[in-house]
């Protein structure tokens with residue numbers, strides 16, 4: 001079943017047609033990777049899904065709702081959590097507080113004036129937050145200020161924050177960009193485990209072929225703002241068009 | 254207790270004790286001594302300490318938690334003052350309705366200003382609030398003269414309607430009261446060479462400070478307070494976590510505006526007059542200084558900061574060259590004159606220079622304000638104690 005369905009999507013920046021005729025379906029409980037050379041329009045596509053950019057044409061349907069014209073926080077409330085290319089966390093807050101915020105957002109919605117409750121009384125949310133931290137191996141760092149963590153840990157925390165919301169769709173924009181091999185492998189293992197253990201759909205934008213082929217159930221190759229092919233990893237590997245457009249020129253698979 | 258954790262309860266108790274014993278703490282010098290100059294335990298000034306404390310505590314909820322720096326909060330204080338005076342003119346000299354209406358009016362006014370100013374962030378937000386405060390001042394000073402009394406300001410008059418109070422005798426002065434308790438009523442106590450004044454108005458204002466302070470602790474420790482810190486830390490992450498930063502920031506803006514209104518109402522309760530000058534932009538700047546000087550985002554910082562600034566404003570500004578000469582009379586005449594000449598620009602009307610210097614020292618050496626200074630001192634002290642223990 002399709003969880004996310006993009007139809008005839010286009011995006012113009014002034015004279016530049018960044019995306020055109022994008023048709024793409026992300027199936028429930030799969031990992032869908034979107035790959036393509038630099039400037040292909042991957043981030044633009046993601047931004048059109050999460051409400052950062054308004055598409056110039058086409059439609060985006062998620063779980064029965066149209067996402068067009070919705071603000072970013074509304075789209076998150078519908079069940080889409082995203083991870084940024086450079087980890088975005090609440091640097092001034094400690095790790096546990098970083099986790100409590102998505103838990104509160106999930107329970108209370110986009111705004112609630114709970115000014116006279118004490119955060120210490122939120123036992124249930126705390127448990128939930130600590131469960132996820134435990135699972136992500138961050139529980140020992142719960143009192144650490146997020147800004148003082150390593151980049152790898154920040155990435156881990158950011159994923160943990162998304163998971164605390166039990167999203168239907170987790171979107172990742174080049175989660176391993178700029179990471180050392182060891183960190184990259186850790187992230188792959190982590191994402192594999194998340195995929196196995198949770199009822200979750202993952203869409204991942206990635207540059208690193210190693211990551212893509214170890215994770216994805218389905219791959220869409222984007223070139224010059226339009227999908228070249230969309231198929232299983234095995235078929236993508238041998239695809240002549242893909243080799244020509246992307247794989248052959250930079251990386252060996 | 255009071256749904257506070259131990260540390261916060263301790264902070265609250267410190268503030269309560271400071272407020273209760275202020276008449277003693279601020280009058281440490283015998284009345285006839287040369288240092289009596291530095292006593293600050295008289296009602297007027299003590300009232301100012303706590304009222305501006307309330308102003309700064311509220312301002313810190315906006316600036317300290319969300320990081321949005323408003324340069325217009327004096328406008329809300331002024332609006333609160335005008336509203337309170339009108340209550341005293343139309344309804345009663347009892348301060349309760351006056352204070353309630355001052356909070357409501359400031360709340361509505363800040364909702365309007367916040368709604369518009371929060372369309373921008375950073376420096377543009379600050380400039381917008383500054384523009385609003387300048388406009389408010391101008392409106393109060395001239396355009397709205399029928400409501401604000403313009404240049405002369407407002408005062409309750411003998412023949413104001415005052416629906417709830419009986420008519421006053423011709424020539425009587427309407428006095429602010431709390432169910433009959435006169436705000437200016439004081440009790441003087443002499444202990445040897447010392448004397449202390451206990452003033453009813455001060456204690457009522459202090460009760461409001463304690464309440465306001467307690468409320469601010471609760472806000473700091475609430476889920477709402479955490480969201481405000483999230484606004485300051487990373488709005489992008491907040492948005493993609495399903496939260497709308499706008500209403501959170503606006504709520505903080507309005508709450509701090511209501512604190513300002515309360516302060517404005519209390520100023521009128523203590524001294525029944527209001528003028529446009531309390532809306533002037535320098536008054537808005539002052540509360541920024543108070544908060545930074547005391548320690549932005551700390552609970553007790555704004556209380557300390559407002560105390561420090563009001564103390565300097567009132568005490569240092571009263572020192573004149575004659576007083577300096579008596580202090581340095583023990584020096585040879587030439588040297589005495591030189592020293593007095595050096596210090597003179599920093600006292601009296603020049604107290605702003607002293608304030609500026611102190612402010613610069615704090616911002617450069619102690620970015621966490623007086624609170625950070627106190628923490629460093631106590632750490633130093635503890636270290637010293639540990640060392641002496643080891644030596645034993």
Ligand SMILES: Nc1ncnc2c1ncn2[C@@H]1O[C@H](COP(=O)(O)OP(=O)(O)O)[C@@H](O)[C@H]1O
Pocket residue numbers: 013016018036037038039040041042043044045
């Ligand atoms: N906000 C923007 N304004 C104008 N052009 C943009 C904007 N964002 C991206 N582009 C352009 O759109 C194209 C696709 O960019 P992007 O989606 O970032 O590619 P990718 O993430 O695949 O590397 C690029 O040519 C880029 O310069």
Ligand SMILES: [Mg+2]
Pocket residue numbers: 042043
């Ligand atoms: Mg990109």
